[in-house]
Amino acid sequence: MPDCPDLNEQENNPKKAELSNMFFAEPVQDLLFKLTHVDVQKAFRKRFIGQNPDTPIYKFMTTAEVEKMQAEVKLKAKEKVQMPPIVPLRTDLGQVLEVNKDIIGFDSSKFIFTDITFGVSDKKRIVVVREPNGILRKANEDERHAVNQIYFPQSGRELKHPAMFDDNNLKPLLENGDYEFILDRACCQFEPDDKNYHRVVFSTYKHVDESKNYHVLESTRHLGPLLFYLAFNKKPDNFVLYCLETERFDDVIWFIQLYTKLNQGLEIELDGLKDQFKLIKDFINTECFDKVKLEEALKNYTTRNSEIASKTN
Amino acid sequence: MRAYRLLKKLMPSSGGGDDFEKAKKSIRLARYGCANRPFYHIVVVLQRRDCKAHPIEQLGTYDPMENHNGEKLVSFNLERIKYWMAKKARLTNPVAELLGLSGFLPIHPHTYMTAWRNRQKNKTESEQSETVTN
Numbered sequence: 001m002p003d004c005p006d007l008n009e010q011e012n013n014p015k016k017a018e019l020s021n022m023f024f025a026e027p028v029q030d031l032l033f034k035l036t037h038v039d040v041q042k043a044f045r046k047r048f049i050g051q052n053p054d055t056p057i058y059k060f061m062t063t064a065e066v067e068k069m070q071a072e073v074k075l076k077a078k079e080k081v082q083m084p085p086i087v088p089l090r091t092d093l094g095q096v097l098e099v100n101k102d103i104i105g106f107d108s109s110k111f112i113f114t115d116i117t118f119g120v121s122d123k124k125r126i127v128v129v130r131e132p133n134g135i136l137r138k139a140n141e142d143e144r145h146a147v148n149q150i151y152f153p154q155s156g157r158e159l160k161h162p163a164m165f166d167d168n169n170l171k172p173l174l175e176n177g178d179y180e181f182i183l184d185r186a187c188c189q190f191e192p193d194d195k196n197y198h199r200v201v202f203s204t205y206k207h208v209d210e211s212k213n214y215h216v217l218e219s220t221r222h223l224g225p226l227l228f229y230l231a232f233n234k235k236p237d238n239f240v241l242y243c244l245e246t247e248r249f250d251d252v253i254w255f256i257q258l259y260t261k262l263n264q265g266l267e268i269e270l271d272g273l274k275d276q277f278k279l280i281k282d283f284i285n286t287e288c289f290d291k292v293k294l295e296e297a298l299k300n301y302t303t304r305n306s307e308i309a310s311k312t313n
Numbered sequence: 314m315r316a317y318r319l320l321k322k323l324m325p326s327s328g329g330g331d332d333f334e335k336a337k338k339s340i341r342l343a344r345y346g347c348a349n350r351p352f353y354h355i356v357v358v359l360q361r362r363d364c365k366a367h368p369i370e371q372l373g374t375y376d377p378m379e380n381h382n383g384e385k386l387v388s389f390n391l392e393r394i395k396y397w398m399a400k401k402a403r404l405t406n407p408v409a410e411l412l413g414l415s416g417f418l419p420i421h422p423h424t425y426m427t428a429w430r431n432r433q434k435n436k437t438e439s440e441q442s443e444t445v446t447n
Contacts, residue, residue, distance in 0.1 A: 098416060105431035106414075106424050109379045113415035116373065117392040126391070129384075130414045143384075151388055 020087040023228060025266050029083075031258045032224035035251060036081060040070075042219040043077040083224040084183075086201075086232075090141070090193040097128065098136040108132055112139060114147050122148045123191070141194055156188040165189070165200050174207040183222045205229045212242050231259045237288050240280075244297040249276070256283045277302065330367030331359060338402040340394065342375060343368065351377050355389065355408060357397045372397070375411060387411055 022028055046053055061069070115126040127139035127147050139147065149159045163169055165186065173182055182204050190197035205226045208217065217223040230239055236259055243251045253276055260268050277298070284294045332338075337360040344364070346352030353375040356368035373389040380386065389412070398404070404412070406423055413421040 100420060103414075103420060103424050103428045105435065106428040107385075109383050109385055111385050111387055111411075111414055113411075114386070114388045115391045116388045117390055128416060130416075136414075136416050146382075147386070150386065 019232065022262055022266065023085050023087065027266060028258065028261060031254050032083060032228060033078070035227055035254050036223045037219055038077050038081055039219040040073055040077050043080050081219070081221045083221050084187045085192050086225050086228055087193050089195055089198065093138055093144070094140045096135055096137045100134040100136070103134045112143055112147060114151060116151055122152065158189065161189060161196065165196065170200065170203065174204060177213060177216060179204055179208055179213065179216050180220055180222065202229065209235060209238050212238055214239065214242055227255065227258065231255065231262045234263065234287070237290050237294065240284070240288065241294055241297055244301045252280055256280065259287065328368055328370040330369050332369045333359065338369065338397065338400070339405055340372060340397060340402050340408050341405040342407050353377065357402055360403060387415065389415065391417065
């Protein structure tokens with residue numbers, strides 16, 4: 001079987017390669033993590049996943065010990081909300097490797113050949129298909145998924161994609177607001193560079209954005225990719241409005257930083273400390289679509305805060 | 314002797330059979346599955362042993378029946394196949410044909426023969442049906 005080339009051939013498509021690098025860039029990851037607002041209570045909450053919950057343990061501890069434990073738990077929580085990446089679609093599939101007209105008629109069905117050599121990852125495994133018309137080609141996404149799941153099954157992933165990921169069935173789920181369930185299951189079922197993954201996840205993100213249900217995904221692993229999607233596709237309006245309405249001033253600043261980093265280059269640093277209000281105003285004027293509403297929200301926010309400040313003084 | 318036989322039975326089905334350094338080996342299909350449902354293991358065994366003998370190693374599988382998508386699934390452990398080919402293990406025709414179709418080896422002459430025969434057969438059948446309709 002001819003060797004599959006390494007998976008770095010996104011060079012032909014510079015814009016998409018940029019996308020994948022951007023998600024993994026350290027400043028972007030930091031900002032996304034900050035925006036997630038990891039809450040230990042929510043990260044380790046009870047979940048109904050068909051397993052018996054652990055019995056809680058009660059201990060007497062000194063203050064120092066408790067603090068140490070809390071620090072450890074925070075680290076664990078950070079690991080737990082590690083974000084599923086947003087990467088460009090895989091492009092190196094389905095290429096024709098050989099056309100042999102002399103073997104037409106050797107069989108009536110197509111053959112799928114898989115290399116099950118030990119220690120090769122699902123992504124790098126060689127899978128080729130011989131069509132009945134003599135064409136030898138690399139397997140496409142669906143064939144790869146089936147073959148990987150047959151020879152190297154992963155728990156939680158199914159051979160046949162669940163019916164809930166069909167567009168018609170997905171709609172009622174989105175209306176119900178089961179975002180986390182959808183996203184978790186999609187994350188488990190598909191590879192992140194699969195077109196199905198993009199379809200399901202992006203439609204969910206869109207729905208969350210339109211209905212402003214960001215709080216559902218807060219402190220889960222999916223808020224980061226959601227904000228990345230919004231910033232990358234230039235849909236900042238709803239999130240900024242939501243933050244201003246719910247008194248999340250830091251979030252707005254971080255989101256604006258993220259937005260400029262993604263759209264104007266990773267090196268750009270905003271010295272937001274100088275005049276944060278002006279920064280937000282500029283951002284609203286240049287990048288947002290619903291300027292009137294946002295400016296009103298900003299004004300409301302400032303008046304409210306000045307009132308509180310005057311009261312405390 | 315009895316203990317020795319018992320020990321042999323405990324070996325894994327995917328390998329562990331007798332392997333003598335200088336004995337000839339062959340890579341062949343061993344029929345598993347059940348009545349009316351063939352399923353083949355691609356195994357390397359001593360050439361003089363019978364086809365169901367305990368294999369030295371299993372190198373892959375071949376499912377000759379179409380699945381619900383109309384595909385026939387074949388798997389190879391190419392790394393080990395290369396190893397055994399380097400040790401001069403003989404390939405039987407069906408295995409060589411599969412390896413040829415996969416592009417790992419050149420296409421086996423037998424594949425060309427079956428393809429040509431099938432094409433001839435189809436041609437005569439279609440001609441006959443034409444004459445019948447006429």
